[in-house]
Amino acid sequence: MSYLFSYDYRYDDNAYDTETSNKQVDVEDSIGQIYVKYVEPGTAQYGGIFDDTMLRLHRTKHEQFVRDAMHGLSSGFAVLDASQPWLSFWSLNSLDIMGRTIDSTTRTQALQTVQRFQDQRGGFCGGQGQLPHLAGTYASVMALVLVGGDDAFASINRERMYEWLMTMKREDGAFAVHEGGEVDVRGVYCVLVVASLLNIMTAELVSGVAEFVARCQTCEGGLGPYPGVEAHGGYTLCGLAALEIIGSTHVLDLKRLARWMSARQMAFEGGFSGRTNKLVDGCYSYWVGGAFSILQRALSRTPQDDMLYERRALQRYVLACCQDMRIGGLRDKPGKSADLYHTMYGLLGLSLAQHYVGVDPQTRITDMTSVYSVPARMMQWDVVTSAADVVGVSSNVVKPVHPVYGVSLVPLAKCIKYFYALPPLAPSL
Amino acid sequence: MRIEDSEQAEEAVSLAQQAEWQDITPIEQDEGEGSMCPIAYTDEYRELMGYLRAVMAVGEVSERALALTARVIEENPGHYTVWVYRKRLVEELESDIAKELDWVSEISSKFPKNYQLWHHRESLVTRLWAPSNAQSVSEDQRVTNPVLRRELQFLGAAIDEDSKNFHAWSYRQWLISTYALWTQELVFVDTMINQDVRNNSAWNQRYFAILANRDPSAVHLEADMAKSEIEYVVEHIKLAPNNDSPWSYVTGLLLRHAPSMLYTDLLPRIKQLAADNAYQAAMTLTPFYWSALLDIYEQQAADHPDTKKQLVEESRAICDQLASETDIIHCRYWNFRKTSLDTC
Numbered sequence: 001m002s003y004l005f006s007y008d009y010r011y012d013d014n015a016y017d018t019e020t021s022n023k024q025v026d027v028e029d030s031i032g033q034i035y036v037k038y039v040e041p042g043t044a045q046y047g048g049i050f051d052d053t054m055l056r057l058h059r060t061k062h063e064q065f066v067r068d069a070m071h072g073l074s075s076g077f078a079v080l081d082a083s084q085p086w087l088s089f090w091s092l093n094s095l096d097i098m099g100r101t102i103d104s105t106t107r108t109q110a111l112q113t114v115q116r117f118q119d120q121r122g123g124f125c126g127g128q129g130q131l132p133h134l135a136g137t138y139a140s141v142m143a144l145v146l147v148g149g150d151d152a153f154a155s156i157n158r159e160r161m162y163e164w165l166m167t168m169k170r171e172d173g174a175f176a177v178h179e180g181g182e183v184d185v186r187g188v189y190c191v192l193v194v195a196s197l198l199n200i201m202t203a204e205l206v207s208g209v210a211e212f213v214a215r216c217q218t219c220e221g222g223l224g225p226y227p228g229v230e231a232h233g234g235y236t237l238c239g240l241a242a243l244e245i246i247g248s249t250h251v252l253d254l255k256r257l258a259r260w261m262s263a264r265q266m267a268f269e270g271g272f273s274g275r276t277n278k279l280v281d282g283c284y285s286y287w288v289g290g291a292f293s294i295l296q297r298a299l300s301r302t303p304q305d306d307m308l309y310e311r312r313a314l315q316r317y318v319l320a321c322c323q324d325m326r327i328g329g330l331r332d333k334p335g336k337s338a339d340l341y342h343t344m345y346g347l348l349g350l351s352l353a354q355h356y357v358g359v360d361p362q363t364r365i366t367d368m369t370s371v372y373s374v375p376a377r378m379m380q381w382d383v384v385t386s387a388a389d390v391v392g393v394s395s396n397v398v399k400p401v402h403p404v405y406g407v408s409l410v411p412l413a414k415c416i417k418y419f420y421a422l423p424p425l426a427p428s429l
Numbered sequence: 430m431r432i433e434d435s436e437q438a439e440e441a442v443s444l445a446q447q448a449e450w451q452d453i454t455p456i457e458q459d460e461g462e463g464s465m466c467p468i469a470y471t472d473e474y475r476e477l478m479g480y481l482r483a484v485m486a487v488g489e490v491s492e493r494a495l496a497l498t499a500r501v502i503e504e505n506p507g508h509y510t511v512w513v514y515r516k517r518l519v520e521e522l523e524s525d526i527a528k529e530l531d532w533v534s535e536i537s538s539k540f541p542k543n544y545q546l547w548h549h550r551e552s553l554v555t556r557l558w559a560p561s562n563a564q565s566v567s568e569d570q571r572v573t574n575p576v577l578r579r580e581l582q583f584l585g586a587a588i589d590e591d592s593k594n595f596h597a598w599s600y601r602q603w604l605i606s607t608y609a610l611w612t613q614e615l616v617f618v619d620t621m622i623n624q625d626v627r628n629n630s631a632w633n634q635r636y637f638a639i640l641a642n643r644d645p646s647a648v649h650l651e652a653d654m655a656k657s658e659i660e661y662v663v664e665h666i667k668l669a670p671n672n673d674s675p676w677s678y679v680t681g682l683l684l685r686h687a688p689s690m691l692y693t694d695l696l697p698r699i700k701q702l703a704a705d706n707a708y709q710a711a712m713t714l715t716p717f718y719w720s721a722l723l724d725i726y727e728q729q730a731a732d733h734p735d736t737k738k739q740l741v742e743e744s745r746a747i748c749d750q751l752a753s754e755t756d757i758i759h760c761r762y763w764n765f766r767k768t769s770l771d772t773c
Contacts, residue, residue, distance in 0.1 A: 075469050220678075
């Protein structure tokens with residue numbers, strides 16, 4: 001049954017309003033004003049058919065937005081001074097997903113910029129003269145994956161990186177994000193992504209990780225940053241992706257997780273919220289959308305089974321509501337301004353909804369627990385072209401991406417090929 | 430002069446022109462030509478950062494360094510490195526922690542979504558009153574202890590400002606577990622739920638407070654506690670049946686900690702509500718009621734295989750109804766649920 005647009009799908013507050021329901025109603029009002037332009041007049045109340053041909057991804061505008069940012073950011077961005085690797089990653093990845101070339105000048109620029117964030121003691125920092133940070137490390141490594149090339153990969157000091165990651169390791173299996181920093185599942189994700197890409201996975205590094213992530217699952221079914229804290233889309237992706245890397249998604253109550261994840265898709269807006277009774281936000285297109293792709297694998301579902309969410313409704317939300325036509329780039333929701341973060345995550349979510357990137361349950365590799373089976377397990381993910389579903393004009397199609405790593409498949413494969421040709425760090429493992 | 434007054438006086442004058450700072454050379458960032466995403470720092474910010482890097486590089490411990498960290502933090506509270514440095518300075522300079530907390534509280538109102546502020550509070554509070562010392566007094570005494578009373582007040586204000594502030598609730602969990610303030614927490618949670626029955630952060634906190642630091646994987650909820658939670662939930666469902674939070678809370682709680690009570694106690698109460706004229710329409714229309722029935726029937730069928738056939742049949746009908754009428758956006762999930770019935 002195809003999903004139509006209808007005012008019937010609007011939130012029913014049971015004539016008992018609270019701050020939550022009032023905010024939801026306001027958002028629906030603004031989304032409704034947008035959506036109604038895409039359906040035939042008079043049909044909206046009972047189930048209007050969305051005219052998808054009106055939906056277009058304005059690549060040129062978004063590319064301009066990103067390139068302007070790469071060229072320079074205003075003084076107000078000093079608040080992101082400790083997130084500089086992210087600025088490069090968000091930019092490079094947004095361009096790559098849209099199929100834009102990263103020419104050799106940009107490549108050199110990116111490489112030089114990111115290299116300056118690497119700390120002698122290991123890891124990458126949020127900026128020069130700062131402490132190394134797991135998130136900055138993750139963003140730097142991913143930026144280098146997009147830059148690509150042996151020189152970029154060779155610039156990463158694997159040995160120091162491993163030593164530093166181990167100093168972040170905590171007794172409960174999780175990791176502090178920096179010396180004296182917070183411990184949460186986001187840190188776990190950053191470590192496992194980096195370690196699995198750089199071929200520095202060890203049993204020691206990942207010990208206790210699955211147990212910690214499992215404890216982050218709340219009674220609602222989603223995952224929070226730390227045991228006990230509210231289930232949240234971002235942390236759910238982090239936890240689920242981390243478990244996928246080590247082949248341990250089964251430690252979660254997948255049924256309860258599926259229920260919570262499904263509820264993230266908003267009936268009227270079509271996009272995802274990050275928590276129960278919170279508002280839709282374009283960035284969850286990746287956090288929750290990506291989690292659905294991983295869940296597909298965890299439940300051994302096939303492309304014929306299709307995803308457990310409405311891919312078309314999600315794409316409509318991104319295309320109709322998240323594009324900022326004033327300044328270019330993508331945004332959280334109408335009324336908010338575009339930014340690099342929402343641009344990248346909106347595009348990632350769009351990609352994962354357009355393409356079916358999955359693993360054929362039939363071709364599963366048997367040894368799933370060895371840390372050295374990581375590249376094999378991650379490289380089983382591929383695009384199933386027959387299961388593609390691109391909403392709007394066909395030129396809306398963007399590059400397929402890996403749900404766990406959040407980057408396109410070719411640069412990822414090249415990175416894995418490079419690092420797994422190197423010897424692992426500790427021969428005894 | 431207090432530090433704050435002298436700071437304000439000095440803010441207008443660049444550091445390079447101050448006698449106090451003549452002895453040290455700022456360390457500039459290497460912004461080679463063609464950096465990606467270069468930030469056009471203001472001269473003031475650039476200078477502050479130059480001096481910060483310089484004092485951090487030599488590990489300087491001084492009042493001027495402390496004052497400098499305050500200025501940097503006010504410009505960029507997300508600068509995690511400066512927070513680590515400040516923490517060390519506060520310790521080594523033996524600064525007045527209560528005053529430090531004052532300052533953190535001041536900054537917080539400007540930056541409600543900043544993580545580092547809360548993390549800094551944690552270290553200050555544990556220094557002011559070591560958790561091990563807190564253990565020796567009763568909860569009533571702990572709650573009235575000035576340190577904790579202040580934290581609870583601060584948290585109350587933050588949550589008042591933004592009832593779902595993720596960092597605030599997360600810090601609150603840390604505070605409550607560290608100082609075992611479980612009894613008062615249930616009261617607080619109840620207040621927040623009554624303020625907005627759809628506040629999921631509050632409902633999540635209710636689960637946290639009910640479990641009270643017991644290991645979730647090992648808890649079996651006492652029957653009377655489970656019953657009273659069911660009553661509590663039903664009362665709040667009545668206010669607005671189409672509200673995910675209480676439904677997710679009660680099914681989640683019982684599934685984990687008293688699964689049989691899903692069908693012995695919760696089921697009759699919600700069926701009763703659905704049969705009640707005042708609530709029938711709303712209950713029928715909300716997907717959460719039907720979803721709860723599915724969860725209940727699944728547990729019941731698992732525990733009583735003789736009822737399985739009947740329950741599976743009823744569940745299939747519910748899934749179909751949800752997928753085609755009540756909750757169409759989630760139809761793919763409901764279809765999955767339906768196929769899962771056959772295998773459970």
